Amino acid sequence: MISSTNIFFVQSDPIFNHDYCQLYPNFSKADSSFLYVTLLQNLYEIFSTVFPKEDLFLCLNEKDKDILTEDTSSQFFSDNVFYFDKDTFRNDFVSIFDKRKSDAKNFIFIRPDFVGLTTFDILQILDLLLLEDDILILKKSLHNKIVLFAANKFQNEIPKLIHKKNFVCDSALKKLCGLNYQLYQLKNVFSLVHGNDFKELYKMLSRKENYTCCSKQMHDRFTHLFIEYKELL
Numbered sequence: 455m456i457s458s459t460n461i462f463f464v465q466s467d468p469i470f471n472h473d474y475c476q477l478y479p480n481f482s483k484a485d486s487s488f489l490y491v492t493l494l495q496n497l498y499e500i501f502s503t504v505f506p507k508e509d510l511f512l513c514l515n516e517k518d519k520d521i522l523t524e525d526t527s528s529q530f531f532s533d534n535v536f537y538f539d540k541d542t543f544r545n546d547f548v549s550i551f552d553k554r555k556s557d558a559k560n561f562i563f564i565r566p567d568f569v570g571l572t573t574f575d576i577l578q579i580l581d582l583l584l585l586e587d588d589i590l591i592l593k594k595s596l597h598n599k600i601v602l603f604a605a606n607k608f609q610n611e612i613p614k615l616i617h618k619k620n621f622v623c624d625s626a627l628k629k630l631c632g633l634n635y636q637l638y639q640l641k642n643v644f645s646l647v648h649g650n651d652f653k654e655l656y657k658m659l660s661r662k663e664n665y666t667c668c669s670k671q672m673h674d675r676f677t678h679l680f681i682e683y684k685e686l687l
Contacts, residue, residue: 459560459580461501461510462551465494466540466565468517479649480686489646489679494566496672504576509558513538513550551608563603568595569655570643571602572666579604582638590635595645602643609633649686656680656687 468474469490478486501510514522516537536550560583571593582591583606591604611633644658645651658664659676668676680687 458558459505459509459562459583460558461505461562461564462513463494463498463511463564463566464513465490465518466515468515468521469494470514470518470521474515474517478646478652480652480683485679485682488675490567492672492675492679493569493646495675496569496668497564497566497571499669499672500571500573500667501576503573504580508534510534511536511550515540548610560606561604561608563605565599565601567647568601568643568645569658570664570667574666575640578640585636587636588634589638590633591638591640593640593643595647596642597645597647599645599647601645605635607635652679652683653687 467476469487472483472487475483475487475490477483478489481489498510498512511534513536516539519537522535538550560580562579575593579591583589583604585606588607589605591602592600593602594600644655646655655676659668659673665673
């Protein structure tokens with residue numbers, strides 16, 4: 455099962471390029487980039503505990519291409535890094551998708567701006583993908599945005615769905631049902647959107663039960679920001 459699953463981390467906005475990185479409320483450009491990169495690295499690290507790196511694909515905005523150096527990527531990222539133009543995302547993503555492993559039967563698509571996923575959650579998703587029906591699994595954030603899709607059958611409509619930056623779950627369910635999948639919605643995760651979310655992230659990562667969604671190294675990166683912006687906590 456694991457060897458027949460490909461994972462796509464789809465980051466529609468630049469996060470490495472400080473000139474184009476979207477500012478997180480009350481953060482500098484450099485620290486906004488540090489935050490978004492940490493969110494991506496944390497999820498990448500968690501998936502790497504279950505899947506070989508050759509099954510993990512990074513799909514990044516083309517404005518990050520010249521910034522993403524070996525120094526920033528080598529510790530976590532594989533060679534499967536692809537870039538797309540935001541205006542031609544659908545065609546670019548289909549081209550990226552064609553580079554997947556030929557034996558892949560299951561696909562997980564991630565919007566990497568959240569915390570809360572664990573290895574147990576990934577194994578739960580894999581168990582559901584074993585079902586004989588055409589399965590579409592989704593996770594949403596506490597802000598009611600869809601941040602993860604998993605499917606055991608790819609349809610061309612999926613690139614449209616994962617590219618919508620603010621894909622609200624409630625308004626999307628009718629469209630999702632139209633794809634003729636058996637739908638499963640799993641427990642919510644925590645995403646960072648509003649300024650107050652940073653304080654809530656601090657509270658979340660301080661609780662022992664959430665240690666499994668963030669390694670010590672990733673926790674140290676978040677702690678750097680907690681210290682830098684302690685007035686926001």
